[in-house]
Amino acid sequence: MVTLPKYVSLTSGHAEGMDDLTAFDNALKAAGIADLNLIKVSSIVPQGSRLVPLREFPVGSLVPTVYAQAYSNKPGETVAAAVGMGLSPDGRGVIMEGHGVGTKEEMEALVRRRVEAAFRERGLELHEYYVVSAEHTVEKHGCAVAAAVLWGDELEEMPEQWETEAWTPDVRFSVRIRQPVFSMRSPYQHINIVDTFQFGRMLWLEGTVQTTEADHWVYHEMLVHVPMFLHPEPKRVLIVGGGDGGALSTVLEHPVDRVVMVEIDRAVVQAAREYLPEIHRGAFDDPRVELVYEDAFTYLREGHGPFDVMLMDTTDPVGPAMRLFTQEFYRLVTDNLAPVGLVAAQSGSPWIQPEVVTRNWKAMRPHFDHLALYLASIPTYPGGLWSFTLGARGMDPAQVDPAALEARFQALGRPTYYYTPAVHRAAFILPPFVQRLLSA
């Protein structure tokens, strides 16, 4: 009986000659899997499959294998074999083989087409793909072999790993981990970066989701593009927090002169720089950027303005971010704001943190000519619905001319995943239960 495999190694080799062993056995030996009894098994690898290095097997062990063998006895002929494995985001896999006369590139392309077709047929998304191949130009008799070695119950099962954020004492949000990437405790917070099946790479601070490869663009486009497209000439920008670099890289899509990012925790930037390149896209090294490692409260008290646009990309109001959701802080913010200026702040989940929405609104209200709340759908943030608060001085964001907004957006010519001028305007339309939080 073949136990359903949990681990997979891909390997390949080629050989010439029929003297001692058959060419096939020689090729397997070259591939590092000699003396195995081979069994062709199902092409479906169950959930949890992962690639691991090939282990040494004792002679005669029974190891299930999917293999491809291309054999020829025509001198000068090139034969090739390839085995490819595709994995879906939740770890389901499909293995396909291809062999025949031709180069390894041709065989790899054939196998890729077969794997893609198998995913299509099963309605699965192809998330990761691995292929191995071998080719051999025959002198007398020879062959090329590629194999996927599947391991079953002989290895201990990996326990599933989950990361959990407590949204409330009664509600938790859990994500299954593909593998841990980085973890440390800085003077300010626990920094944790993990690869997940559902959301790609994720940054957690103090057990709270900060950003993910799968949906960071909702948050960053809405935090940044809304004020940047509204302001008539946003040249000087301040980001408070923002250690992952996502807001910074989005600001840099605009023709700004200078962006200051005041982040209290240098270790977050260092970790992001190394492990979150998809999110910061090299923004930390842009010559228009000034990185300041300081408490934003202290920085603004020193007076560094004026800024045209200021973005509050902070953690939720706990720990070092506590003081950033206060009237006192917003007095400092507006002290550093230009006469025509906009401030956008992440202001919590209307479902799970209604008190944060209200508290931030009350903290900002006395300091601005106009204040407006807008919403975006972010699956990994508490409740899936997120709020931003926009404070304006010297201009009214509600008086936006749709044609002018569209023209600004088109002129920038950047592709977006969430923001459009229509989404921008719709985001300010609030359902009554959110509206009520602003008069609480």
Ligand code: SAM
């Ligand atoms: N998008 C995120 C969210 O809402 O979950 C915020 C991302 S960003 C990583 C938040 C950053 O704010 C953190 O790196 C944290 O170190 C920084 N931060 C917290 N308090 C701060 C303060 N007082 N001054 C400057 N930065 C602060």
